[in-house]
Amino acid sequence: MTSNPSDNVNEKKCEYCGMDRTYIAVTKNGTPYPKWNSNPFNEDSWICGRCYRNLLYHKAFPPIQVRRSIRIDRIAKRVCHKCGGKTLTQKSKTSPNDYHIWHRHPEVLSKWLCGRCYANWLFEPKRRFKTKEERYRYISKLFSGTGNPQYGNHTLNVGRVYTEERNKKVSEGMSSYAKLYPEHYYKIGILGALKARKMGLSGIPTSRDKNGKSTETT
Numbered sequence: 527m528t529s530n531p532s533d534n535v536n537e538k539k540c541e542y543c544g545m546d547r548t549y550i551a552v553t554k555n556g557t558p559y560p561k562w563n564s565n566p567f568n569e570d571s572w573i574c575g576r577c578y579r580n581l582l583y584h585k586a587f588p589p590i591q592v593r594r595s596i597r598i599d600r601i602a603k604r605v606c607h608k609c610g611g612k613t614l615t616q617k618s619k620t621s622p623n624d625y626h627i628w629h630r631h632p633e634v635l636s637k638w639l640c641g642r643c644y645a646n647w648l649f650e651p652k653r654r655f656k657t658k659e660e661r662y663r664y665i666s667k668l669f670s671g672t673g674n675p676q677y678g679n680h681t682l683n684v685g686r687v688y689t690e691e692r693n694k695k696v697s698e699g700m701s702s703y704a705k706l707y708p709e710h711y712y713k714i715g716i717l718g719a720l721k722a723r724k725m726g727l728s729g730i731p732t733s734r735d736k737n738g739k740s741t742e743t744t
Contacts, residue, residue, distance in 0.1 A: 540574040
């Protein structure tokens, strides 16, 4: 899918008659627009509405299947004028084929912009910050000190809180387990505890508690 170029018709001239004006057509919604057609033989040239209809009447153009294949080849060769890359594709609601989001360059004739670069150009005047670093510095300054909504709130529990006794018990149990089964302990460290349980690497006796019973890894 491509967007129409700027409405400044003085920048366009018909390839056949040399006129810089064309007749005004109306869309389905009733919006008038100048009727310009792209030349199927030359992408950088235009044909006014009158000459285009005259050429179609005299069958000067190739069949519609050939014109469609020419247009597909042109779209495949397009390169963004700013970033030098390709554009994005989007699902079409009316046809099974995807269409490429290309926009004509609003300032440079015969050049194209991809969807991302065109959006950057379109919203650049509305941006408050030019770079992400400037925005991050502003947010960091805004939420520092009393600007942070959680400033001075020490009652908020953002995660699990374990006692020192529990942490000490887990540390001793894993230390003894590492000495007895170094190959399994190495795998747990790489795969993670959840995946180690699924593989059957957990549940092996690691140490003895005060009552003489064996403890198992979790």
